[in-house]
Each structure stands twice: as structure tokens, then as C-alpha cells.
Amino acid sequence: MFQAMHILSCSFTLLLFTEICTLPLVEETMMNRCGLLTVNKEPVPLKSIEVELEVRDHVATVVSTLNYENKEDKPVEAVFVFPLPGDAAVCHFSAKLGQTQIVAEVKEKQEAREEYDDALSSGQQAFLLEESQQSPDIFSLSVGSLPPGESASIRLEYVTELAVQADDGLRFSLPAVLNPRYQPQGSEVSSVQVTSVPASLVPYSLSLSARVSSARPVSKVESSCSLDPLQYLNTDQTQATIKLSAGHKFDRDVELLIYYKDAHQPTAVVEAGQASAKQGSLMGDPVVMVSLYPEFPQSVMSTVASRGEFVFLLDRSGSMTSLLTNSKQEKTRISSARDTLLLLLKSLPMGCYFNIYSFGSRFERIFPKSVEYSQQTMEEALKKVEEMDANLGGTEILMPLRHIYSQPCIPNQPRQLFVFTDGEVGNTKEVVDLVKKHSGSHRCFSFGIGEGASSALINGLAKEGGGHAQFITGTDRMQPKVMQSLRFALQPAVVDVSVTWDLPKGVSVTALSPPITALFQGQRSLIYAQLTGQSSEAAEGSVTVKYSLAGHPSQNQLNFSLKPAEDTGSTVHRLAARTLIRSLEMEEREKREEKDGVKKKVVELSVQSGVSSSFTAFIAVNKTGGEAIQGPLLRRNIPTVSMYLCAKLGSPMTMSCAAPARVRGPRGCTGDLPRLRGEGYSLEQQLGSQRKSLRHFHMSPDDNWVVQPPLSPGEYSVEQPLGSPRKSRYSDMSLDDDGATASQSPQDPLLQLVSLQKASGCWQLDPALAAALGKTSEEVEKSKPALVNNEEWATILALIWLHGFKMDAKEEWELLAMKAVSWLRAQNALRVTDCVDAGNALLGSSVQKDALGL
Structure with a gap:
């Protein structure tokens, strides 16, 4: 835990954070003026990060080398708070000073901290790496007593498993973005807080090279970042190398998707x-x-459940206004989530129950309790979804979760919880523990939206909730990943x-x-x-997983060599x-x-x-001979990339230093925060002969303030745009800067058609459907075969359009199309073949009747 005494000693962190890091609208002139310096014109000693990645089948070994150089005339202590995959096993930490290599040991955390303090007090160089107490995907690295003009290389190694994606690719993510984590009201201050800057201000470079090997051929490697061509190392293509293209900007998580031929083969490694x-x-x-x-048996996979209680929990905190991708033309996180809820609600089976919760500093729900899915309840829910904005403040996810779990389960309706969040919470372990506590009553499917979503939170929710986790980053569309999880939820448990x-x-x-x-x-x-x-080395063993699926006992067995x-x-x-x-x-x-x-x-x-934990830390001390380092240490906080630089505005927020609570006498890290409008107060405390001061501020849940760049030195403008929608729902209209009506932006044709589907699965024959199909009402009416019901004709037309023009998005509409086909079968529709032929002629397509499932 960070103690108040240590928070006071590190106002440099706060000054850097508030004056640069909370600027979501940083002007180019501000960026150019800052260069590689902090706002106090203090150099950043971290110069570059080099990453070597080795992937063997579905396991990755990552070696990161962090190169430091102190260009100041006094010794510095550099503190770097950075993200790692939440399930990574950090297993090596060492420092190289000239020709001297110092390998760190794993020790109990308090013991390691005391050894680090003692070393610095004695004028020795020391290095400390520790995991956050609140979230296992955040680490703090302290490089202590780096003398003037000296360089150091820090080597950090970890191993991690690669998650399987919907298209059978294996996902490796090197987190670069560390968004500030929201601290719930009344909670203790996190032991790790974040110093962040806009991507264009990150003062160090990143290079990454990867070697991939497998018993099966490597078919391709894809990335959200620019890559050099894949280079095969042998003729059977089981080994290959890849690296980031030169000039890579460290402005997003580096994601690699690795594809093997016949990847889904059970294996055992001894x-x-x-x-x-x-x-x-x-x-x-x-x-x-x-x-x-x-x-699973095909008979089970070809059907979907018609029962269940589906509870959707949507993050409406301020950061959900951020763009889902790096492109300015793309949707915001909240608008993409609204579109996704539309698809989900249209795809639910008749006879199920559902409810929608949303949360920020407080939470809301559409219905007092889950209601039966019908045309009326679906329409009521969609109307409320269209009104949802990212205007509820912080990220108090515990409150809605507790309320959901307090509701009694509906008999014979298995509860399925879908959580949509950008994952910027500080009490990760508390949230995951709550889900585990109630794991026997539901399945939890989680979705991390945008760069910097906490992998520890998203993976932890799904793992402890018996569900499945998905990450939506880069140019990913949210809808296909969410619909895959809905298919999982509709499978029998x-x-x-x-x-x-x-x-x-x-x-x-x-x-x-x-x-x-x-x-x-x-x-x-x-x-x-x-x-x-x-x-004996020739001995063999086997492992068998037995389970019950849809009332039938099943099992999967794997034989393996013990060699x-x-x-x-x-x-x-x-x-x-x-x-x-x-x-x-x-x-x-x-x-x-x-x-x-x-x-x-x-x-x-x-x-x-030698693997890190929340109770241990890596400590390395340079005990070689040499003169003790003299003079007070200057603290330098290394910034990370933040895609959402307002922390979590609209909620009480405490910002503190990143390193463990330690006091070693005068440190030279002074400075006052600029006073922001809102509640604020000053704290002062005498530490030795030096007075430290800190202005601590927080913002009320109703005031989603954004700090603009300085108008002149010491001057700040505080506005309130985050909670105010700039565009109306489903792209009806947008507002220009003067509040005037701007031109209408076209709605996604697929979503336009989907929005017209009824809860039962059918479509109505009306002008709105004709417009969605790109036809006039007269053309649609005239093409209808005789004796055919209007709704049957409309539904077949919609299915033809989906199969004829939107096969690239089949994952998104497949479930609602299945519902439409079931509805047609229940109607004993007449002249289906004639309808398909007439529909193809009208729409200019050539879809076969069998392809529609009719």
C-alpha cells in the first residue's frame, strides 16, 4: 500500500500526470514544445525497449531489454509502471552495468523493498521489480542510483500461454497501453498508479522480433501493427521469423495472430x-x-438452447467515449457496444429472459428484474439502449454485479452474464473474487474493449465465471466476437x-x-x-476428461509419452x-x-x-567494489502510453506515486499541482528538513471535466464535453461545434435490416424493409408470388439479402437468421422455391434455397 507520507514525497508524478497525462486534446504545438522532456523539462532516462519473442506451439517466451541512460549531472532513480499480460509468469530479471551482470533474486516483498532501500541509502545501485497488489497485469520497475552519464540494460523475461481465437488463430499481445485504473469510492489507494502520456509523446522506442516454431506448419502471422514479411527457416515451414516494421510507433498494444495448419490437435508435453x-x-x-x-457431437452443436436468462452489463464510464480504433472515422466504444446490443437482442431465442444493466459511478437497469423476451420487451429495451451514452462517470463495476447476484435465479433458465468494459478498474481481484463466489449460479462472458483493457480483469471474469473472454482492439469489430460468445452461451452447459x-x-x-x-x-x-x-522412458500415460453434455455422458482422452x-x-x-x-x-x-x-x-x-507473485518481488543489488554514489537522488517517472488520458473523470480519484512506500531523506522531487476547479485541498508534512506539499483533487460524479492544454503558463481551461453526446443514436444526425444540425450519416445497411426484425424472427413487408433492401415498396410488392403471406415473403427476402450480400459478416447475423428460418418452418410457408427465385430476381442475387436452410 502507498502511505500518505510517500505520496507527499512524489508530487512530480502528479505534476507530470495532470499537466500532460490528462490531456485528451493535446495540440500539436504542445507536443512539439515538450519533446522528450517532462513538463519540468526533466529528461526521461528510458531510451528504448527491445523485445525478443519466441513462440513454441501455444506458449510464448518474451525477453524485454530496457535500455536506460542518465544524461543529467546528478544520480537518478527511474520508476516505470507498465502492463504485462495478466497470466504471464515473470521468471527472470537482471541488470547489466558495463560488463557487470547482476541477476535478481525473488524475495518476500517487504524484505525486497527494505533491501532496495538499504542499498540506495548506502550509495549502491539497486533494481526492484514488483507486481501490483491489486492487479497482476501491472508491474513497477525501480532503477535506483543511476550515476550521471551511466547506462544500464534491464532484462525482463516472462512466459505466457496464447489464447485461441474464433478463427483458430493464437493471440499474442504485448501490452503497451496502460490506461489509468479507476479506484472505487471508499477503497484504499492502489499500490500502483499510472504516469501516462499521449502516444505521440512517448519518449522511448520499441522494436520487436519473433521466432515461431511448431510441429505443424506456420500458415501465416497477422498483426494490428505493420510487419516485415514472414521469413520461413525450413522447407516444411514449421519455423519462421517476423518482426515489426522499422519506424513502428509505440502507440498501441502489439498484437500478433499466429495460425498453424491443423492447430486443434490435443497435445501433452512432459x-x-x-x-x-x-x-x-x-x-x-x-x-x-x-x-x-x-x-462435441454434431447433434448438440446444430441446435441452440431456447432457454436462459441473459444479463448484459455495459460499461458507460467516461472512457467509453474513446474511439474503438486508431482511426478517426471509426466508432466510439460506446456506439459499437450499442450496435452489438442490437444484434444480441435480435438473436435471443423466444422463451428466454433478459435484462440490461449499465454502470459508471452508479448503475442503471432497464427492468426491475429480468423479463421474458417478447416483441414488447425487446422494443422497450432497444429504445433504452439507443439513449445510452458514456455519461455515468467512473467504473464502479462491483455495485451492479452485487445487485445482479442478489436477484434470484429463474428456474430452468440458466443465467448467462455478458460484461462489456474497457477494463480500467483498480480493484481487479475484488471483482474477480465476487464472480468466482457466484460461479455456481451463472456463466460469465467478458469483453475487453479498446487498447489498454485489463487482461487480468477480462480473463479473470471469464475463467472464474466458467465463460469465455474476448478482446476487441485495433481494427477488430466487436460484433463477430460477441456473437461467437453468444453461441457458446446457447450451447448446453x-x-x-x-x-x-x-x-x-x-x-x-x-x-x-x-x-x-x-x-x-x-x-x-x-x-x-x-x-x-x-x-522407463518408453512408458506411456493417458489423461481423460469426462463430462456430461445435454444429459449425455461424454469424454475426451489423450495418450502421451512420459519421455x-x-x-x-x-x-x-x-x-x-x-x-x-x-x-x-x-x-x-x-x-x-x-x-x-x-x-x-x-x-x-x-x-x-523464481516466478513472481503479489507477495514477492525481484531484487538486484550491485555489490561490486566502487565508490558510493553521492548526493540526493532525482526521481524520474517513466510515462506509459494512455489511449484515454482523463483517468476516469467524473468520480473521486486519487493519484499517487508508483513505487512502494519508502522514505530515504531529501529526494529532490518537489512541485505543486495546478489547482483545478472542483473540490481540492492541500496536504503538507515535514519530512526531515524538507517540506513536501501536494494538492489532491477529485471530481464529482456529475462533472466529467476535461483538462485542456495550457492557454498560457499556469492557465487551464476546464470544460465538460465527455458526458455530452456529439452524435445522436444510430447515426440519425450529428451536431457541429455550434450545436447546429449536421448532415445525416448513413446507417450500416446490415444493422438497418437487423433493426427491423421482430422478436419472433420474422420481418414485416413495409417501406422500411424495402428501403433497407435498396428497393421501392412497389418493386417489392410487385415481385411477391401469388398466395404468399406478406411476412413470409419479407422474411425470405431478408434471408436472401443476408446470404447474397453479407456473407463476410455471417458470424454477426447467423443466429438471427436461424431464428428466421425456424419461424418460416413453423408457418409451413407456401411456395418457398418460388419465393427464393423471385427474391433472387428482385435483388440481383443467386442464393440457393438449401443455403438458406429451408
């Missing part, structure tokens, strides 16, 4: 234990990593999952992964286990240790009486495996 580790310990014994891809092992005599197994709670068609399930005992794989190093052990550490950390938060005992287990496992 990794030998370390010879130096004690036998019987996790690191001393072999560990097996099993990847399973369940295959897998129950009674069990894992059994069949191993040779003398070999026993200890599960390291938590019990499997969710299985989805084609989605990977990972299992880690420790193998104890002796067996350890070559060249895996300790990757599997570290991933297994990370998995066990995360489980124990959650257990520690649940068991109050046994907290100390569980924490001790985490620390021991973390130290033994």
Missing part, C-alpha cells in the same frame, strides 16, 4: 525437473502440460467435469491446475500436473508454478483464518520457482 532442485518439489519433479480441444489419469505403476500425479469448470467446442483447456516417481521433451528449459514448470500461485492467492483472499499460512505457501513457491 518437462524434466531441474537437477539442482529437490526431488519431490515442484521444480525437481517432471511436470506435464496437457492441451485438450473437446469435440457442460457439467460434472472430472479429470482422471492412467499412469504406469510407481508414478503418481498431483494436479496443479484448478478444477475445470467450463468446456466449449473447439476451445483449448490446459491442465498442469506434477509427476512423482520413476518410470521428457527436449529444449523446453523450465517453461512448463514456470507456467505450472504461475497457475498454482494464482490459485493460492485467491485462496488466501477467501480464507481469513488461514491467510498467513497460505501466504507463506505462495512466498515459498514463488522463491523456489
Whole structure:
């Protein structure tokens, strides 16, 4: 926890944050004036980041080298708060000073902090890397006592699993964006807060090269960033290299999508234990990593459930006004979420129940409780959705979650929760723990919207809620990913999952992964286990996952060799240790009486495996000979990219320094915040002989202020545009800067057609449908075959248009089309063949009747 004393000593962080980092509308002149300096004209010692990525099948090893140089005439302490994947296992940290290499050790966090403090007090160089107590996807790196003119290279290594995407690609993300995390009212100040700048002001460069290898050919690698051509290293194309193109701007998360041929093959990798580790310990014994891809019967996959309670939870905090992509022509996060809710509501099955919650500093719900899905309730909900804006302030996600869980479940209607958020919350672990507590009563599907969404939050919600996580970044469209999750939600829930092992005599197994709670068609399930005992290298074992699906027992089995794989190093052990550490950390938060005992287990496992945890830190001290570094240290906070630079305006907000609470006498980091309109006060405290002052401010939930660039030195303009919609719903009209009506912007033709569908699945024959099809009412009426019902004709026309002109978006409309086909079958529609022929002639298409499912 950050103590008030330390917050006072670091007003430089706050000055940098408020004067540069909260400027969503930074003018080009401001950017040019700042250059590579902070607002106090203080140099940033981090010069470049070099990333080497090695991908083997679905596991990635990432080595980042951070190059520092102190160009000042006094020693500095550089503090860098940055994001990592939430499920990463950080396993190596070292520093190189000239020819001296210092490898860090993992120690209990408080012990590591004290050693770091003692080293700096003694004039030694020291390096500290620690994980945030609140969220495992944020780390703080302190580089202490870097003498004038000296350079240092910091090497950071972690391993992580790659998530499987809807199109079978494996997703690797190198987080670059770290948006400020909202602290709920009444909560403790986060131990890690963020110093951020606009992307164009990031004063260090990034380079990335990747090597990909697999037992199966690498078919392609795609990215949201510009890449050099893929280079194959062998004739069978199982090894390849790729790198970011020169001149890459560090303005977004770097995402790679890696595609293998026949990727969905179950595998098992056995990794030998370390010879130096004690036998019987996790690191001393072999560990097996099993990847399973369940295959469900086609009879189950061809049908969708007609029951369920679907609860949609939408983030309406101020940051949802940000653009979904880097293009100014693209939709905002909130407008894309509204379009997605339209598709979801049209795709729900008749007979289900639903409700829509939205939240910011407070929360709202459309209905007092979930209602049955009908034409009337669907229309009422859509009307409210069209009025939704990102105007509810901060990100108080706990309040609506608690209210949802307080509502009794509807008998025979399994609850499915869909959470849409940009993931900028500070109390990640508290939110994930709440979802886990209620995991037996629902499934949770989560969606991280935009750059900088917390992977720890989004993945944690889905993992503990037995659902599926999706990230919408770059040029991704939200709708296809969300509709894939809806298809998962409409699949029967897998129950009674069990894992059994069949191993040779003398070999026993200890599960390291938590019990499997969710299985989805084609989605990977990972299992880690420790193998104890002796067996011949030729011995084989098997693992079987049994479960019940739609009332029928099913199972998937995998046979594997116990012979350890070559060249895996300790990757599997570290991933297994990370998995066990995360489980124990959650257990520690649940068991109050046994907290100390569980924490001790985490620390021991973390130290033994060399993998980071929330209770440990990496510490490296340069104990080589040399003169002690003299003089007060200047603190330099390294900024990260923020795509939404107003933190979470419209809510009480505390901004604090990033490093652990430490006081080492005069540090030279002084400065006052410019006073902003709103509630504010000053704090003062005597620290040694130096007086530190800090102005702390917060903003009321109704005042979504934005700080504009300085008009002149020391002058600020405070406006209130965030909560004010600049465009009307569904692109009807927009307002220019004077508030006058601007020209209408065209609505997405697909959404226009979808918006006309009835809850039952049919369309009505009316002028609106004709316009959506690009025809006149007379043309549509004249083409209708005799004796055909108007609604049947309209529905067949809509289906032909979808299949004829929107096949590239089939994932988005497939479910609502299935509902339309079911409606037509229930009507015993006449002259279907004639209708299809007439529809093709009218629309200029050539869709076959069978393709429509009729």
C-alpha cells in the first residue's frame, strides 16, 4: 500500500500526470514544445525497449531489454509502471552495468523493498521489480542510483500461454497501453498508479522480433501493427521469423495472430525437473502440460438452447467515449457496444429472459428484474439502449454485479452474464473474487474493449465465471466476437467435469491446475500436473476428461509419452508454478483464518520457482567494489502510453506515486499541482528538513471535466464535453461545434435490416424493409408470388439479402437468421422455391434455397 507520507514525497508524478497525462486534446504545438522532456523539462532516462519473442506451439517466451541512460549531472532513480499480460509468469530479471551482470533474486516483498532501500541509502545501485497488489497485469520497475552519464540494460523475461481465437488463430499481445485504473469510492489507494502520456509523446522506442516454431506448419502471422514479411527457416515451414516494421510507433498494444495448419490437435508435453532442485518439489519433479480441444457431437452443436436468462452489463464510464480504433472515422466504444446490443437482442431465442444493466459511478437497469423476451420487451429495451451514452462517470463495476447476484435465479433458465468494459478498474481481484463466489449460479462472458483493457480483469471474469473472454482492439469489430460468445452461451452447459489419469505403476500425479469448470467446442483447456516417481522412458500415460453434455455422458482422452521433451528449459514448470500461485492467492483472499499460512505457501513457491507473485518481488543489488554514489537522488517517472488520458473523470480519484512506500531523506522531487476547479485541498508534512506539499483533487460524479492544454503558463481551461453526446443514436444526425444540425450519416445497411426484425424472427413487408433492401415498396410488392403471406415473403427476402450480400459478416447475423428460418418452418410457408427465385430476381442475387436452410 502507498502511505500518505510517500505520496507527499512524489508530487512530480502528479505534476507530470495532470499537466500532460490528462490531456485528451493535446495540440500539436504542445507536443512539439515538450519533446522528450517532462513538463519540468526533466529528461526521461528510458531510451528504448527491445523485445525478443519466441513462440513454441501455444506458449510464448518474451525477453524485454530496457535500455536506460542518465544524461543529467546528478544520480537518478527511474520508476516505470507498465502492463504485462495478466497470466504471464515473470521468471527472470537482471541488470547489466558495463560488463557487470547482476541477476535478481525473488524475495518476500517487504524484505525486497527494505533491501532496495538499504542499498540506495548506502550509495549502491539497486533494481526492484514488483507486481501490483491489486492487479497482476501491472508491474513497477525501480532503477535506483543511476550515476550521471551511466547506462544500464534491464532484462525482463516472462512466459505466457496464447489464447485461441474464433478463427483458430493464437493471440499474442504485448501490452503497451496502460490506461489509468479507476479506484472505487471508499477503497484504499492502489499500490500502483499510472504516469501516462499521449502516444505521440512517448519518449522511448520499441522494436520487436519473433521466432515461431511448431510441429505443424506456420500458415501465416497477422498483426494490428505493420510487419516485415514472414521469413520461413525450413522447407516444411514449421519455423519462421517476423518482426515489426522499422519506424513502428509505440502507440498501441502489439498484437500478433499466429495460425498453424491443423492447430486443434490435443497435445501433452512432459518437462524434466531441474537437477539442482529437490526431488519431490515442484521444480525437481517432471511436470506435464496437457492441451485438450473437446469435440462435441454434431447433434448438440446444430441446435441452440431456447432457454436462459441473459444479463448484459455495459460499461458507460467516461472512457467509453474513446474511439474503438486508431482511426478517426471509426466508432466510439460506446456506439459499437450499442450496435452489438442490437444484434444480441435480435438473436435471443423466444422463451428466454433478459435484462440490461449499465454502470459508471452508479448503475442503471432497464427492468426491475429480468423479463421474458417478447416483441414488447425487446422494443422497450432497444429504445433504452439507443439513449445510452458514456455519461455515468467512473467504473464502479462491483455495485451492479452485487445487485445482479442478489436477484434470484429463474428456474430452468440458466443465467448467462455478458460484461462489456474497457477494463480500467483498480480493484481487479475484488471483482474477480465476487464472480468466482457466484460461479455456481451463472456463466460469465467478458469483453475487453479498446487498447489498454485489463487482461487480468477480462480473463479473470471469464475463467472464474466458467465463460469465455474476448478482446476487441485495433481494427477488430466487436460484433463477430460477441456473437461467437453468444453461441457458446446457447450451447448446453457442460457439467460434472472430472479429470482422471492412467499412469504406469510407481508414478503418481498431483494436479496443479484448478478444477475445470467450463468446456466449449473447439476451445483449448490446459491442465498442469506434477509427476512423482520413476518410470522407463518408453512408458506411456493417458489423461481423460469426462463430462456430461445435454444429459449425455461424454469424454475426451489423450495418450502421451512420459519421455521428457527436449529444449523446453523450465517453461512448463514456470507456467505450472504461475497457475498454482494464482490459485493460492485467491485462496488466501477467501480464507481469513488461514491467510498467513497460505501466504507463506505462495512466498515459498514463488522463491523456489523464481516466478513472481503479489507477495514477492525481484531484487538486484550491485555489490561490486566502487565508490558510493553521492548526493540526493532525482526521481524520474517513466510515462506509459494512455489511449484515454482523463483517468476516469467524473468520480473521486486519487493519484499517487508508483513505487512502494519508502522514505530515504531529501529526494529532490518537489512541485505543486495546478489547482483545478472542483473540490481540492492541500496536504503538507515535514519530512526531515524538507517540506513536501501536494494538492489532491477529485471530481464529482456529475462533472466529467476535461483538462485542456495550457492557454498560457499556469492557465487551464476546464470544460465538460465527455458526458455530452456529439452524435445522436444510430447515426440519425450529428451536431457541429455550434450545436447546429449536421448532415445525416448513413446507417450500416446490415444493422438497418437487423433493426427491423421482430422478436419472433420474422420481418414485416413495409417501406422500411424495402428501403433497407435498396428497393421501392412497389418493386417489392410487385415481385411477391401469388398466395404468399406478406411476412413470409419479407422474411425470405431478408434471408436472401443476408446470404447474397453479407456473407463476410455471417458470424454477426447467423443466429438471427436461424431464428428466421425456424419461424418460416413453423408457418409451413407456401411456395418457398418460388419465393427464393423471385427474391433472387428482385435483388440481383443467386442464393440457393438449401443455403438458406429451408
